[in-house]
Amino acid sequence: MSLDLSSLEKAIDSLERALKVSNVKIKGKVNTDYEEVIRAGVIQNFEFTYELCWKFMKRWLETNAGRSDVDGVTRKELFRLAAESRLIRDVISWFKYHDARNQTAHTYDSKKAGTIYKIASKFLKDAKILLNNVKEKND
DSSP: OOOOOHHHHHHHHHHHHHHHHHHHHOOSSOOSHHHHHHHHHHHHHHHHHHHHHHHHHHHHHHHHSOOGGGTTOOHHHHHHHHHHTTSOSOHHHHHHHHHHHHHHHHOOOHHHHHHHHHHHHHHHHHHHHHHHHHHHHOO
């Protein structure tokens, strides 16, 4: 069964556009309210794109890889299964994205926001890899 990837495509596109705007408008340390809002937008895009990514990994594994045992696995185990199915390349990076997402959900401070903002750019590349791999394997 083929998965409808349109929501994932839109999320990745939105993150990419947010990062492009931030690269033009933020030239170093975030010093203004304007820059703070832009960075917050990138982080929010990272959050929902990350959420869609892992959910699509899970759906793809359940649907196409015959992985009925996916329910109840930890996120780290899900990433390992996705790597075994060649949906993602670097499991360790996905562990870091998961940790970054957890940080955004529990507290906010400018230092953590800066770290997560930097992670979002690397994440975009890996999210695109996931999307391309799912598209290639989407039956």
